[in-house]
Amino acid sequence: MGFPNHYVGHYHVLAKWLERQGHIVYPYEMFCNPVHVSDKKPSWNCYSGKNDRYESHSLYGMVDVVSYYGEKLWAWEYKSQTDSLKRGFLQLTNYARSFDFVCLACVITPISPLYDKLRDLGAGIYPELPSAEEGFLPLDEPKLQKPNPVWREELILRFRKNMLAKQLKKEEFQQKHRLLTEFMRLT
Secondary structure (H helix, E strand, O other), X not given: OOOOXXXXXXXXXXXXXXXXOOOEEOOOOEEOOOEEEEOOOOEEEOOOOEEEEOOEEEEOOEEOEEEEEOOEEEEEEEEOOOOOHHHHHHHHHHHOOOOOEEEEXXXXXXXXXXXXXXXXXXXXXXXXXXXXXXXXXXXXXXXXXXXXXXXXXXXHHHHHHHHHHHHHHHHHHHHHHHHHHHHXXXX
């Protein structure tokens, strides 16, 4: 699985809203420490000829939108009308291991008992308003999590590295633009 290099779906709506709120937004989805799980039921093992092989794989490692605000790292999971809010809860539970704040941005507002689980986790809940220009309504503000310091620092460094590269590209473009403008003025 490759790493994404742009937003898909409606993530850009969330990213633009966050920028209007003062967040610095990572330009695409970010991979964080996933949860490793094994299948509960065995599958066919071609070596033994029996159903005795347990697949293992990783879940919940791709964060939809990551932002930096108030010296804190925020993980945002966006759920559309067809997405599973229960899966969103499991994803946020994993993100809480690495991020200062975790938030669910959703088209459909979760109802109890899932709503209660999200509140107990300390997740922010932000239903999407009918107009994309309006953004999201903070139903519940997030509570500060206790992330693993090593994992958090790794994400901060990745975030800063990307933002620095973006700034350098912008400065390089501005410098080339100034040179081109000066050249055009001289001719």
